[in-house]
Amino acid sequence: MNIFDYTFEAYESLLDAALAAGYAFLPVCEYLRADDLPDRFVVLRHDVDRRPANATRMAALESHRDVAATYYLRTATFDPETARAMAERGHEIGYHYEDLAHEEGDLGAARRRFERNLEAFREHVPVETVCAHGSPLSPHANTDMWERCSPADFDLRGEAYRSIDVGPGTPGGLRYLSDTGRTWRTPGSGIERVATTDDLVRAIESGAYPRLYLLAHPCRWAGGTLELASRVAWDLGAESAKFAVGKLYG
Numbered sequence: 001m002n003i004f005d006y007t008f009e010a011y012e013s014l015l016d017a018a019l020a021a022g023y024a025f026l027p028v029c030e031y032l033r034a035d036d037l038p039d040r041f042v043v044l045r046h047d048v049d050r051r052p053a054n055a056t057r058m059a060a061l062e063s064h065r066d067v068a069a070t071y072y073l074r075t076a077t078f079d080p081e082t083a084r085a086m087a088e089r090g091h092e093i094g095y096h097y098e099d100l101a102h103e104e105g106d107l108g109a110a111r112r113r114f115e116r117n118l119e120a121f122r123e124h125v126p127v128e129t130v131c132a133h134g135s136p137l138s139p140h141a142n143t144d145m146w147e148r149c150s151p152a153d154f155d156l157r158g159e160a161y162r163s164i165d166v167g168p169g170t171p172g173g174l175r176y177l178s179d180t181g182r183t184w185r186t187p188g189s190g191i192e193r194v195a196t197t198d199d200l201v202r203a204i205e206s207g208a209y210p211r212l213y214l215l216a217h218p219c220r221w222a223g224g225t226l227e228l229a230s231r232v233a234w235d236l237g238a239e240s241a242k243f244a245v246g247k248l249y250g
């Protein structure tokens with residue numbers, strides 16, 4: 001882990017490297033909609049778990065470069081005005097759902113809650129895709145909500161995990177890399193040597209990975225190294241809480 005990585009400056013260098021190498025950026029809904037995909041592209045996804053102001057900063061860096069991404073907002077990080085402003089600048093707003101965890105595994109109640117929340121989002125912005133939040137303090141995986149229903153039942157184009165095949169062995173060969181754990185190293189991506197943002201920039205510049213699906217959590221990125229140090233301290237606290245709970249639930 002390089003604690004000096006994950007600054008907005010590093011994020012900008014990542015965007016610029018991909019643009020210079022001829023990559024197109026696609027929000028999740030556009031990727032799912034596309035009949036014809038560009039030769040090189042990045043599906044760009046952001047899960048807004050905390051600190052929505054960080055998402056606004058990230059979106060501005062992208063808009064400045066005409067880059068569009070998907071922002072998955074939780075009910076706790078959804079602000080109608082901000083969401084609308086982001087959507088007007090071309091970003092996709094999706095629902096980062098955690099209804100099964102909130103309803104303690106009750107599928108029927110989770111479905112009703114999901115529908116209510118989705119409707120509340122849709123009063124302000126169009127929502128075409130959703131994405132499960134990994135509720136670390138709950139024994140219930142939110143993706144289990146789909147045992148008896150499908151995204152189409154809610155007029156959705158897809159779900160960020162279920163609807164997209166990733167991995168070097170899949171037909172599209174889409175490589176999924178996430179900044180979870182403050183490293184881009186993602187098991188199953190086939191490019192596990194990529195850990196820092198610099199590594200990722202070099203992988204992009206190499207041209208060897210024309211199809212990327214990147215997940216960056218805005219709350220993990222920061223304006224400078226001092227701000228970043230406090231983020232890392234917060235994250236380390238959260239990680240050890242998750243570890244303790246993980247042990248409880250086995």
Ligand SMILES: [Zn+2]
Binds near residue numbers: 047048049096132133
């Ligand atoms: Zn999340």
